[in-house]
Amino acid sequence: MSGSARQPPAWWYDGSTPPLHARLASGLFSVxxxxxxxxxxxxxxxxxxxxxxxxxxxxxxxxxxxxxxxxxxxxxxxxxxxxxxxxxxxxxxxxxxxxxxxxxxxxxxxxxxxxxxxxxxxxxxxxxxxxxxxxxxxxxxxxxxxxxxxxxxxxxxxxxxxxxxxxxxxxxxxxxxxxxxxxxxxxxxxxxxxxxxxxxxxxxxxxxxxxxxLHSDQVQPLLGGRARPLAGFAGQRVHAVAGIGNPERFFAMLRGHGIAVVPHAFPDHHRYVAEDFSFGSDLPVLMTEKDAVKCAAFATERYFRVPVTAxxxxxxxxxxxxxxxxxxx
Incomplete structure (x- = not known):
């Protein structure tokens, strides 16, 4: 997984005991x-x-x-x-x-x-x-x-x-x-x-x-134009970009549509620049809507946003x- 995502500490979710300094700080936070x-x-x-x-x-x-x-x-x-x-x-x-x-x-x-x-x-x-x-x-x-x-x-x-x-x-x-x-x-x-x-x-x-x-069945080109079925990417490799609180949720959703995901997780609210997308290959780039609002200035015809509906x-x-x-x- 490329990108510069800051992952939560492992002990938050894997059942291990947090280090002493974290537990002490947690007590202060609780007070x-x-x-x-x-x-x-x-x-x-x-x-x-x-x-x-x-x-x-x-x-x-x-x-x-x-x-x-x-x-x-x-x-x-x-x-x-x-x-x-x-x-x-x-x-x-x-x-x-x-x-x-x-x-x-x-x-x-x-x-x-x-x-x-x-x-x-x-x-x-x-x-x-x-x-x-x-x-x-x-x-x-x-x-x-x-x-x-x-x-x-x-x-x-x-x-x-x-x-x-x-x-x-x-x-x-x-x-x-x-x-x-x-x-x-x-x-x-x-x-x-x-x-x-x-x-x-x-x-x-x-x-x-x-x-x-969260349901999604289509993608929208960042440069404008008609929407395309998300199912059209099934069986293809794509660069998947997510700068959200839990990027894996987005990647799993794409995999659920039969898409071969090359994941790129970034920190939540990341401010993208064109260099962030130097992935080394010209695969399609699928990203969340939240990421897409920050990428239009340097998008190409390979960039697509994936709207979701609750x-x-x-x-x-x-x-x-x-x-x-x-x-x-």
């Missing part, structure tokens, strides 16, 4: 995280409402779990139900995270972050990136949005929320269930029980969990929309 939660739960720090219902989609672990595809699917459902959704995000990976930005379809991912640009292109709705998610949500409401979807932000307690959705990687789950850096957890596993909905991306679901599948049971959408449609929301 700080629990103290911060207590400040909001006891009312010593104020949660702020923004004048519209807020849905937070997030995860308890470090790394990607499939939050953004779910956020896109939720926005599409809300729009179809007659609501006017907007998305607020911190915009991880952008050059200046201190500057709030309205995200348009053609906004540079270096300015707004890759996930907000992807959402703006897929959904065509107001998207605001702001390190202060309360300020970002207020800007969306002032712009006419009647529902705010927060892409990531379970730990951003200052923003009051009406619905919390936890997304879990079905393959990795919680790993060793230890807090950072001894394990992948940003908060203790029991925090998930407080969320209104728990969505599992792939793998088996447990009691009270909803299954989600598929969940209809009962999930009925339950979530019913929660939002209750009086006062």
């Amino acid at each position: 700080l995280a629990s103290s911060r939660r207590a400040l909001f739960r006891k009312g010593w720090r104020r949660r702020v409402r923004v004048g519209a219902p807020v849905v937070v989609i997030g995860n308890l672990t470090a790394g990607g779990t499939g939050k953004t595809p779910l956020a896109i699917a939720l926005v599409e459902r809300l729009a179809a139900a007659g609501r006017k959704p907007g998305v607020v995000s911190r915009g991880y990976g952008r050059a200046d995270e201190s500057k709030p930005v309205w995200v348009e379809r053609d906004t540079d991912a270096a300015v707004a972050g890759d996930e907000p640009v992807l959402i703006a292109r897929r959904c065509g709705i107001p998207v605001r990136v702001d390190r202060d998610r309360v300020a970002g949500a207020r800007a969306l409401v002032a712009a006419g949005c009647d529902v705010v979807v927060c892409d990531d932000g379970l730990q951003h307690y200052r923003l009051a929320r009406d619905v919390e959705v936890e997304v879990i990687d079905g393959a990795r789950r919680y790993g060793n269930a230890r807090l950072l850096p001894a394990g992948p957890m940003r908060e203790p596993p029991e925090r998930g029980a407080e969320c209104d909905f728990r969505v599992v991306n792939g793998g088996d679901t447990g009691f009270g969990e909803w299954p989600m599948r 598929e969940l049971p209809e009962a999930f959408w009925i339950a979530l929309l019913d929660r939002l449609h209750k009086p006062g929301r």
Whole structure:
């Protein structure tokens, strides 16, 4: 596997004991995280409402779990139900995270972050990136949005929320269930029980969990043009590029379509340059949509993005929309 991906420590997921320094740091992290939660739960720090219902989609672990595809699917459902959704995000990976930005379809991912640009292109709705998610949500409401979807932000307690959705990687789950850096957890596993909905991306679901599948059946040339069936690459070797929280999920999806993958994993939110694609052969290059928004400037006709769609049971959408449609929301 080429690329410069920073892989999580082996002990997060292989059952081995984390080193002493990681366990000590994890204990300190636990004290700080629990103290911060207590400040909001006891009312010593104020949660702020923004004048519209807020849905937070997030995860308890470090790394990607499939939050953004779910956020896109939720926005599409809300729009179809007659609501006017907007998305607020911190915009991880952008050059200046201190500057709030309205995200348009053609906004540079270096300015707004890759996930907000992807959402703006897929959904065509107001998207605001702001390190202060309360300020970002207020800007969306002032712009006419009647529902705010927060892409990531379970730990951003200052923003009051009406619905919390936890997304879990079905393959990795919680790993060793230890807090950072001894394990992948940003908060203790029991925090998930407080969320209104728990969505599992792939793998088996447990009691009270909803299954989600990321489906893809076509590819889109980065230089524009007609979409092609993903099945058309079956039996071929391709360079597969993924700069996401769990690149192996993307590679496995392509292999499931019978594609011979030459994997290239990069760090999450990686800022690509043309030299990153000096792979030594002229095979087709298939990449995630999140990566594609950063590669158009140097793409060739060999570069394709692979859109994914989050598929969940209809009962999930009925339950979530019913929660939002209750009086006062």
